[in-house]
Amino acid sequence: xxxxxxIPVLTILAxxxxxxxxxxxxxxxxxxxxxxDRRGATPTFSEFVGQTMSQPKPTLPAPHQVAxxxxxxxxxxxxxxxxxxxxxxxxxxxxxxxxxLFGTVLGIVIAVGIVHVLALDRSLMPWIIxxxxxxxxxxxxxxxxxxxxxxxxxxxxxxxxxxxLSFFPVAVGMVKGLRSPESSHLDLMHTYNASRSDVFWKLRxxxxxxxxxxxxxVAVAASLVGAIVGELPTGAVAGIGAKLLSGxxxxxxxxxxxxxxxxxxxxxVLVTTVGLVGRMTERAMGARPA
Amino acid sequence: MxxxxxxxxxxxxxxxxxxxEASDLSLTFQTNDGPVHALSDVSLSIGxxxxxxxxxxxxxxxxxxxxxxxxxxxxxSGAISVNGMTPSQARENRAxxxxxxxxxxxxxxxxxxxxxxxxxxxxxPRAEQKERVARTLELVNLTGFEKKFPWQLSGGMQQxxxxxxxxxxxxxxxxxxxPFGALDEIVRDHLNEQLLDxxxxxxxxxxxxxxxxxxxxxLSTKIVVMSPRPGRVTDVIESTLPAERPLDxxxxxxxxxxxxxxRDGLRAGHSYDD
Numbered sequence: 001x002x003x004x005x006x007i008p009v010l011t012i013l014a015x016x017x018x019x020x021x022x023x024x025x026x027x028x029x030x031x032x033x034x035x036x037d038r039r040g041a042t043p044t045f046s047e048f049v050g051q052t053m054s055q056p057k058p059t060l061p062a063p064h065q066v067a068x069x070x071x072x073x074x075x076x077x078x079x080x081x082x083x084x085x086x087x088x089x090x091x092x093x094x095x096x097x098x099x100x101l102f103g104t105v106l107g108i109v110i111a112v113g114i115v116h117v118l119a120l121d122r123s124l125m126p127w128i129i130x131x132x133x134x135x136x137x138x139x140x141x142x143x144x145x146x147x148x149x150x151x152x153x154x155x156x157x158x159x160x161x162x163x164x165l166s167f168f169p170v171a172v173g174m175v176k177g178l179r180s181p182e183s184s185h186l187d188l189m190h191t192y193n194a195s196r197s198d199v200f201w202k203l204r205x206x207x208x209x210x211x212x213x214x215x216x217x218v219a220v221a222a223s224l225v226g227a228i229v230g231e232l233p234t235g236a237v238a239g240i241g242a243k244l245l246s247g248x249x250x251x252x253x254x255x256x257x258x259x260x261x262x263x264x265x266x267x268x269v270l271v272t273t274v275g276l277v278g279r280m281t282e283r284a285m286g287a288r289p290a
Numbered sequence: 291m292x293x294x295x296x297x298x299x300x301x302x303x304x305x306x307x308x309x310x311e312a313s314d315l316s317l318t319f320q321t322n323d324g325p326v327h328a329l330s331d332v333s334l335s336i337g338x339x340x341x342x343x344x345x346x347x348x349x350x351x352x353x354x355x356x357x358x359x360x361x362x363x364x365x366x367s368g369a370i371s372v373n374g375m376t377p378s379q380a381r382e383n384r385a386x387x388x389x390x391x392x393x394x395x396x397x398x399x400x401x402x403x404x405x406x407x408x409x410x411x412x413x414x415p416r417a418e419q420k421e422r423v424a425r426t427l428e429l430v431n432l433t434g435f436e437k438k439f440p441w442q443l444s445g446g447m448q449q450x451x452x453x454x455x456x457x458x459x460x461x462x463x464x465x466x467x468x469p470f471g472a473l474d475e476i477v478r479d480h481l482n483e484q485l486l487d488x489x490x491x492x493x494x495x496x497x498x499x500x501x502x503x504x505x506x507x508x509l510s511t512k513i514v515v516m517s518p519r520p521g522r523v524t525d526v527i528e529s530t531l532p533a534e535r536p537l538d539x540x541x542x543x544x545x546x547x548x549x550x551x552x553r554d555g556l557r558a559g560h561s562y563d564d
Contacts, residue, residue, distance in 0.1 A: 285398040286439035
């Protein structure tokens with residue numbers, strides 16, 4: 001890691017793991033105590049601590065239980081297996097990416113409209129903001145049902161839920177980006193008697209690129225949330241959302257946690273990738289190296 | 291008041307070809323604090339091949355006048371013609387190149403592509419673009435910096451690139467709005483010398499906004515002294531300096547006399563009052 005950040009970050013991580021273990025003990029102790037009482041067992045304290053850390057369906061699984069489960073389900077299963085986290089992650093990732101693509105395109109189109117058409121500038125923004133105040137959990141089943149009624153099932157409905165969440169940051173960021181050129185840059189175009197399309201392609205669009213990538217980072221994370229939420233109410237059998245849901249049906253808390261970790265890793269990979277592509281693009285466009 | 295008594299030599303000695311002709315030009319901005327009279331009854335004519343400086347304190351309307359010529363502002367009353375056309379027609383005919391105070395280079399374009407920008411917009415064929423970019427960059431001594439991005443160049447070089455951009459499409463009129471205002475004095479001297487050289491070689495008409503008296507006197511064939519509230523012309527001075535101007539001409543009595551007259555004009559317009 002750059003700039004000697006490794007030690008602070010690892011210290012925080014160690015703190016979190018420690019707190020997690022302490023939490024595990026206190027969360028799982030009541031159930032374990034009841035179980036031991038019914039069995040008439042009298043373990044020593046250290047035995048008792050060990051018991052709270054190795055329940056098959058703990059209230060809060062211990063970090064090492066999650067780690068073992070995550071390792072097994074990621075590396076020791078065929079990727080085609082219904083148990084494999086790689087398989088579930090891929091299912092979620094594919095609808096995330098499709099939804100992110102739709103959302104980015106939709107966001108850009110909306111922003112271009114707002115910047116160039118006065119009527120849209122006046123009318124559209126309040127609706128776009130209102131759209132984001134509706135809880136996606138309430139909306140997702142409706143989208144799925146309505147689309148199923150017109151014969152659309154599978155990847156597309158889930159992707160559209162991602163789109164719904166991801167177009168917003170892109171639209172807002174791009175409106176700002178397309179309006180970011182300084183007045184002297186715009187005046188210059190005016191002195192050349194440049195057409196609106198020249199102003200767009202040669203000035204507004206390149207000027208908006210940093211804004212685009214900043215908002216795409218937010219959008220890709222929102223897309224992932226959308227895809228996972230989209231799997232919850234749809235009775236999906238595959239995907240990280242489906243894994244979370246089935247885990248909660250059967251109280252498989254360890255499974256839930258390792259699915260969550262899989263989801264976080266996908267999120268980190270997505271956000272980092274967008275950031276990297278953004279930095280490469282800006283470098284190619286002459287940005288001063290940081 | 292002195293200002294009304296001052297003769298306007300441009301009216302008596304009309305140039306063979308007039309590039310800019312303004313009569314009773316006024317421009318009032320409506321602001322929340324009431325109207326601001328940026329220009330008030332400005333009459334002026336600029337002949338072909340002249341180097342005209344506009345000098346005055348901030349708020350005297352010198353930049354506004356340049357922007358009116360460029361069709362970046364609309365006058366409230368009065369008449370103005372550029373090359374015998376309205377400013378808007380002149381702009382559509384790409385009659386002028388405009389140099390802003392900040393270089394206003396597009397940061398994502400290399401220097402050569404910045405200079406090529408107006409050529410791209412004007413639909414000039416690629417081969418000719420290349421040839422013109424090379425020629426104008428040579429004119430401002432930037433050959434060898436084609437592939438640099440603007441931030442890799444010094445402020446003076448950036449401003450030279452922006453002058454190259456204004457020259458690239460061969461407009462006869464060059465409008466320059468305090469182009470060297472943000473540069474240090476040494477760089478400025480150097481660029482002034484180069485600008486005169488460029489003007490002599492290209493025979494363009496140059497309108498140059500500044501608030502430096504030595505710069506105005508050194509560069510110009512005609513100095514327009516302006517004063518604020520309302521923005522108006524208080525004096526128009528035809529320079530008696532020879533066309534050939536080494537930097538040390540600035541120590542000659544003739545130079546100092548013109549500079550003194552500029553200062554008098556500014557004082558008459560209350561430019562030194564608070």
